Amino acid sequence: MIYFAPLQSYTTLPYYLAFHSQIGGIDKYFTPFYRINKQGIFEFESQLKADYSICLIPQVLTNNSKDLATFAQEMLNRGFKEMNLNIGCPFPMVANRHLGSGLLPYADEIKQMLDEFYNKQIPIKLSIKSRLGWQDPMDIFSVIQVLNDFPIHELILHPRIGIQKYKGEPDWSLFEKVLNIWQGDIIGNGDINTIEDLKEKQSSFNDAKGWMLGRGLLTNPLLLSEEEQSSGFFLKKLQNLHDAFYQNLLEFGYAEGQILNHLKCFWEYPSKNFSNGERIFRKLKKTGKMHDYWDFPKLFFDQALEIIY
Numbered sequence: 001m002i003y004f005a006p007l008q009s010y011t012t013l014p015y016y017l018a019f020h021s022q023i024g025g026i027d028k029y030f031t032p033f034y035r036i037n038k039q040g041i042f043e044f045e046s047q048l049k050a051d052y053s054i055c056l057i058p059q060v061l062t063n064n065s066k067d068l069a070t071f072a073q074e075m076l077n078r079g080f081k082e083m084n085l086n087i088g089c090p091f092p093m094v095a096n097r098h099l100g101s102g103l104l105p106y107a108d109e110i111k112q113m114l115d116e117f118y119n120k121q122i123p124i125k126l127s128i129k130s131r132l133g134w135q136d137p138m139d140i141f142s143v144i145q146v147l148n149d150f151p152i153h154e155l156i157l158h159p160r161i162g163i164q165k166y167k168g169e170p171d172w173s174l175f176e177k178v179l180n181i182w183q184g185d186i187i188g189n190g191d192i193n194t195i196e197d198l199k200e201k202q203s204s205f206n207d208a209k210g211w212m213l214g215r216g217l218l219t220n221p222l223l224l225s226e227e228e229q230s231s232g233f234f235l236k237k238l239q240n241l242h243d244a245f246y247q248n249l250l251e252f253g254y255a256e257g258q259i260l261n262h263l264k265c266f267w268e269y270p271s272k273n274f275s276n277g278e279r280i281f282r283k284l285k286k287t288g289k290m291h292d293y294w295d296f297p298k299l300f301f302d303q304a305l306e307i308i309y
């Protein structure tokens with residue numbers, strides 16, 4: 001099983017639908033997290049529903065059963081059969097409030113949230129996306145003891161601690177230890193950037209149910225394809241993905257400014273494939289008008305020979 005990792009601002013529904021139509025090969029697409037706003041309510045796009053051609057899993061960031069249940073009920077109403085709880089987000093603004101990976105030192109709070117949630121018997125599967133801990137990678141072992149008592153659908157584990165953010169290496173030896181004591185299905189995540197990385201992880205951890213990929217797939221959307229890839233083929237597929245994404249943004253009815261922001265995000269990771277991509281991307285980020293945007297895809301797509309990939 002291969003899952004697309006949620007990345008706030010990048011892995012939007014229009015992007016996922018474009019990816020599925022032009023590239024595919026993904027079993028589940030996870031939304032970036034939803035959380036309650038200052039008024040205490042969740043805000044969802046009208047387009048967030050289950051009836052697309054992709055298997056979309058909505059994600060929530062919370063630390064209490066009330067919001068977890070509200071989210072679950074809303075997702076049920078939108079036709080979803082599965083949802084994901086984020087206990088891995090590393091950002092201090094989040095973590096300092098006992099949310100995301102900031103909740104991992106408090107296994108008792110996780111237990112209370114899940115006890116109350118499962119008592120409500122809401123008919124939706126709940127999976128969890130976690131890190132190893134906030135400051136201490138050993139947090140995960142107390143958390144697993146708690147999680148093992150609940151019918152968690154599956155556990156996605158990114159084996160870093162919160163304070164690392166994305167620096168340093170994932171700790172795959174601790175991933176293996178968790179794999180041995182976790183009683184359910186496990187999905188590994190973190191720094192899988194090539195097909196070789198994926199194969200290496202698959203053969204090292206036979207018992208993992210699958211792998212979740214984020215930045216690697218955004219950078220090289222053809223990462224999973226086994227075919228021989230010329231730079232011309234890569235550029236053509238990237239162009240198709242870009243064009244389908246733009247079309248979806250229009251169909252979703254986004255305003256021009258929003259479309260421009262989405263398109264800027266689209267380029268952030270793929271621009272790393274081009275020899276002078278970072279320079280072009282820096283200029284693109286300063287663009288204020290959709291009218292000026294169209295110079296940039298040309299700059300990228302006309303560079304078939306300079307591609308690093």
Ligand SMILES: Cc1cc2nc3c(=O)[nH]c(=O)nc-3n(C[C@H](O)[C@H](O)[C@H](O)COP(=O)(O)O)c2cc1C
Pocket residue numbers: 005006007008031032033059086088089129158166189190191192212213214215216
């Ligand atoms: C900009 C950015 C935004 C992210 N947003 C989310 C999010 O909303 N929910 C979540 O569970 N993880 C989020 N992540 C973490 C990724 O899902 C993933 O766990 C992480 O990038 C490691 O996987 P990768 O090396 O394959 O990218 C985010 C990561 C980045 C870099």
